Amino acid sequence: MKQSFGEYIRHLRTKNELTLTQLGAKLDLDSANLSKIENGKRDFDEKRLILLAQVFELNLEELKTEFFSDLFAKKLYESSSSTDALFVAEKKVKYLRQINAKQESLKL
Amino acid sequence: MKQSFGEYIRHLRTKNELTLTQLGAKLDLDSANLSKIENGKRDFDEKRLILLAQVFELNLEELKTEFFSDLFAKKLYESSSSTDALFVAEKKVKYLRQINAKQESLKL
DNA sequence: TTAGACTTGTCAGTATTTGACAAATATAAT
DNA sequence: ATTATATTTGTCAAATACTGACAAGTCTAA
Numbered sequence: 001m002k003q004s005f006g007e008y009i010r011h012l013r014t015k016n017e018l019t020l021t022q023l024g025a026k027l028d029l030d031s032a033n034l035s036k037i038e039n040g041k042r043d044f045d046e047k048r049l050i051l052l053a054q055v056f057e058l059n060l061e062e063l064k065t066e067f068f069s070d071l072f073a074k075k076l077y078e079s080s081s082s083t084d085a086l087f088v089a090e091k092k093v094k095y096l097r098q099i100n101a102k103q104e105s106l107k108l
Numbered sequence: 109m110k111q112s113f114g115e116y117i118r119h120l121r122t123k124n125e126l127t128l129t130q131l132g133a134k135l136d137l138d139s140a141n142l143s144k145i146e147n148g149k150r151d152f153d154e155k156r157l158i159l160l161a162q163v164f165e166l167n168l169e170e171l172k173t174e175f176f177s178d179l180f181a182k183k184l185y186e187s188s189s190s191t192d193a194l195f196v197a198e199k200k201v202k203y204l205r206q207i208n209a210k211q212e213s214l215k216l
Numbered sequence: 217t218t219a220g221a222c223t224t225g226t227c228a229g230t231a232t233t234t235g236a237c238a239a240a241t242a243t244a245a246t
Numbered sequence: 247a248t249t250a251t252a253t254t255t256g257t258c259a260a261a262t263a264c265t266g267a268c269a270a271g272t273c274t275a276a
Contacts, residue, residue: 019221030266035223045265046187061190068193072180073200077208079154082169083201085176086194092181093191127252138236143254153234 005070010038012056026055113178118146120164134163 003011013023020031020038027034027048036042044052049067053060076083111119121131128139128146135142135156144150152160157175161168184191 020223021221030268031221032223032225032268033266035221039223041224043264064187064189065192065196068180068183068187068189069196069200071183072176072193072197073204075176075179076197076201077204079172079176081172081176083198084173085180086198088173088177089180089184090191090194092177093184096181096185128254129252138234139252140237140254140256141235143252147254149255150234 004040005044005067006038006040008066008070009034009044009052012058013038016056023055027051112148113152113175114146114148116174116178117142117152117160120166121146124164131163135159 009023013020018026020034023029024031024034028051029037029048033042037044044067046067049063050060052058053063072086072089075081076085117131121128126134128142131137132139132142136159137145137156141150145152152175154175157171158168160166161171180194180197183189184193
């Protein structure tokens with residue numbers, strides 16, 4: 001919870017006793033670049049989340065939560081912005097889904 | 109609240125009776141590109157928020173909230189992710205700020 | 217000191233974003 | 247209807263950011 005996404009991956013990797021090279025191979029990533037990801041010097045690519053879930057047999061939803069929470073927190077922290085944006089965002093997501101649901105129902 | 113950031117800018121612009129060209133000039137933006145931003149076909153650049161706040165004499169904090177909430181909502185919506193990430197993000201921001209505060213106090 | 221694990225720096229290739237312009241369409245006034 | 251202005255859309259080169267790859271470095275444990 002308090003950890004960055006990079007630290008989270010490192011935790012998963014070490015818990016499963018894998019080296020950077022071993023996990024890198026599974027994720028189609030250079031060990032050097034995986035190291036940078038774990039150390040927060042590069043970003044983990046969103047498109048690799050599915051692969052990551054498969055490798056460690058994790059729930060993709062939870063993984064996405066871990067991934068996006070990290071992304072959002074860093075944005076707000078870096079821009080010294082209020083966390084109000086998070087609450088407003090929740091309303092907006094619901095609104096977008098509502099709109100989408102209505103459009104879907106019209107298709108039938 | 110229910111509007112996108114593009115719709116928000118359009119609202120500000122029309123309320124102040126400005127044309128795309130007029131507001132574009134103030135924001136150092138081509139009218140065509142501003143049009144795309146208002147219509148959600150391009151993203152508003154974060155670095156222009158300060159300018160936008162100045163032009164309409166708005167509170168930068170609120171503007172950032174509007175901006176980031178839109179960004180986050182779209183990310184979650186597009187990736188069909190749970191809004192859980194928003195709550196986790198809040199904790200992470202607080203954690204990051206706490207860490208920072210501690211480091212700042214050590215500098216003294 | 218050797219081997220394996222990890223870190224860091226760099227860089228070319230790739231992908232994405234941006235600014236700019238032209239052309240099409242829409243709107244409004246005369 | 248015609249003109250002027252506003253807006254929208256498409257396109258493209260330039261700028262920017264991202265990624266994969268490799269070399270060289272440090273660190274650790276046998």
